[in-house]
Amino acid sequence: MDGSSLITNIASSELIDVENTDKSLVQSSKLWRQMSSSRHHDQGSPIGSKAPFDEEEKVATPSPKMRRQMSASRHHDQAAPVGSKGPFDEEDKVVGAPSPKMRRQVSGARHIVQGKDNEQASAVVSNGPFDESSPLFDLSRKPETMAPAMTDLEHLAQLPVYEGSSQLGGGVELYPPKKEERCGALAGFESLDELLRHYVPKEELAEVLRVLFGHNMGSTVKELHLYEGLRLMARQQEYDLKGYQFTAAEEELRPPRVVKIGLIQHAIVLPTDAPFAAQRQAILERVRRIADTAGQLGVNILCLQEAWSMPFAFCTREKEWAAFAEGAEDGESIKFAQELARSHNLVVISPILERDKVHGDVLWNTAVVVGNRGNIIGKHRKNHIPRVGDFNESTYYMEGDTGHPVFETVFGKIAVNICYGRHHPLNWMMFGLNGAEIVFNPSATVGELSEPLWGIEARNAAIANGFFVAAINRVGTEVFPREFTSGDGKKAHKDFGHFYGSSYVAAPDGSRTPCLSRRLDGLLIAEMDLNLCRQVKDKWGFQMTARYGLYSKSLSRYLKSDFKPQLIVDPLLACERGKA
Numbered sequence: 001m002d003g004s005s006l007i008t009n010i011a012s013s014e015l016i017d018v019e020n021t022d023k024s025l026v027q028s029s030k031l032w033r034q035m036s037s038s039r040h041h042d043q044g045s046p047i048g049s050k051a052p053f054d055e056e057e058k059v060a061t062p063s064p065k066m067r068r069q070m071s072a073s074r075h076h077d078q079a080a081p082v083g084s085k086g087p088f089d090e091e092d093k094v095v096g097a098p099s100p101k102m103r104r105q106v107s108g109a110r111h112i113v114q115g116k117d118n119e120q121a122s123a124v125v126s127n128g129p130f131d132e133s134s135p136l137f138d139l140s141r142k143p144e145t146m147a148p149a150m151t152d153l154e155h156l157a158q159l160p161v162y163e164g165s166s167q168l169g170g171g172v173e174l175y176p177p178k179k180e181e182r183c184g185a186l187a188g189f190e191s192l193d194e195l196l197r198h199y200v201p202k203e204e205l206a207e208v209l210r211v212l213f214g215h216n217m218g219s220t221v222k223e224l225h226l227y228e229g230l231r232l233m234a235r236q237q238e239y240d241l242k243g244y245q246f247t248a249a250e251e252e253l254r255p256p257r258v259v260k261i262g263l264i265q266h267a268i269v270l271p272t273d274a275p276f277a278a279q280r281q282a283i284l285e286r287v288r289r290i291a292d293t294a295g296q297l298g299v300n301i302l303c304l305q306e307a308w309s310m311p312f313a314f315c316t317r318e319k320e321w322a323a324f325a326e327g328a329e330d331g332e333s334i335k336f337a338q339e340l341a342r343s344h345n346l347v348v349i350s351p352i353l354e355r356d357k358v359h360g361d362v363l364w365n366t367a368v369v370v371g372n373r374g375n376i377i378g379k380h381r382k383n384h385i386p387r388v389g390d391f392n393e394s395t396y397y398m399e400g401d402t403g404h405p406v407f408e409t410v411f412g413k414i415a416v417n418i419c420y421g422r423h424h425p426l427n428w429m430m431f432g433l434n435g436a437e438i439v440f441n442p443s444a445t446v447g448e449l450s451e452p453l454w455g456i457e458a459r460n461a462a463i464a465n466g467f468f469v470a471a472i473n474r475v476g477t478e479v480f481p482r483e484f485t486s487g488d489g490k491k492a493h494k495d496f497g498h499f500y501g502s503s504y505v506a507a508p509d510g511s512r513t514p515c516l517s518r519r520l521d522g523l524l525i526a527e528m529d530l531n532l533c534r535q536v537k538d539k540w541g542f543q544m545t546a547r548y549g550l551y552s553k554s555l556s557r558y559l560k561s562d563f564k565p566q567l568i569v570d571p572l573l574a575c576e577r578g579k580a
């Protein structure tokens, strides 16, 4: 599918089929459960392989080629902010607002809001006719025909623009899930951020948020103005969509360097006993849909979660899951990422289980960086492999051999610190020393183990190293066919625990966005001016005062076999010990 056609897609009556496709995946997943005894049955019919509108969509937005040309000229113009403009940003005030042509198509489509959602939606939409003066629409491109009657999608188009707010979350929650649907919720809330917003009195909230979430240029991180119809569509497709904006001070000698990143968190789609090909295909389809929204919103760099195209089966220690491993240059997940990159002109970070066919079929946990032309820029292999809880990853792959590469892309210098590497300050530091401006942290981690650490580590790394950190975690509870244990005294079990999502972005000035949902798939967009990195370094001087030489000498001593810790014992204590 041409990636720039999301709005066209929602506007097309085929959206109804898309919903049905989602349902068919759910139904299929039930079917797989029933068929679970015959795993490798029917390899030939992968489920959910094509969303009906994915194929040959007529597109109202510029073609990928045009967009590449537009983008190339943007990026050559040093005076212009780098990568700041998606196709909608250029003329519309609202990110993701539909063009007139899309609106015409919108007016021909019905039924997007169905069933229980319809009731709730009508509570928040305006009932008036199209407001031609709305900043959503460009009057100079007035459509020739207007549908005589309001349709449901027209209602969507009239949803209020989500105003930027320095308050967390800020706006109306369109579809609060029912209690029973909140599996994976935190005390009944989507996230800790939402819980805080609910309970802390309004008068105190700003202060609480200032301390807990930090300030960027004088206020908590602002929300991006996202077209409300897109939020609603995300709800329809059951994923969380949030957008935020970090700014930096204007400089005399450098133009702003604005870039927009997107993080996708998601659950697996089919049960783990479905045929592997079907499992992967279903995830690809799901991610494609969310990634297309990212493309529509003008995202420049998109990062997926750790081992995104497979279940996180490393808890089991069973070797059959190695079948999901694929080439970093020619695997299905990489081809998918290349197609995404080309169709949306964005850099894609695709973390996979890598099989190095050239070197004895060795497996690695690898993030492949695909350039915005679909070219492969390079890869990084996970440096630190966990040996904790059910994270039995060391059964599958060894510590990475790629050092701490920073990839210079057209949108900025980026690096990838894969999951467990976030517990290692030196790992972060090396990416920083190699010049990273944004470090992505694609992860897979569960609530019981690491949730209290989650909000601290990526943020601390951003502060200490003067770069942005984008932390992504998968979502859901993955249940495996057979029981396993991890030698920690726990009873044999089949699931990994709950992957708690909660993806967020932290800035070098210590500010951070709220989290995505703890239980839903999600797309988090963050726009940032990369000039902030150097501004914070100049202000705090952490790098200047770092005394790397001192630590380098101490570390060299520590590595020697005759190392003695630099320990000064209280003489009185030594005296007492002498008497004993």
Ligand SMILES: NC(=O)NCCC(=O)O
Pocket: 306, 385, 386, 391, 418, 419, 420, 421, 443, 444, 445, 446, 449, 450
């Ligand atoms: N995927 C992974 O490295 N998980 C380890 C657990 C954690 O770091 O929280």
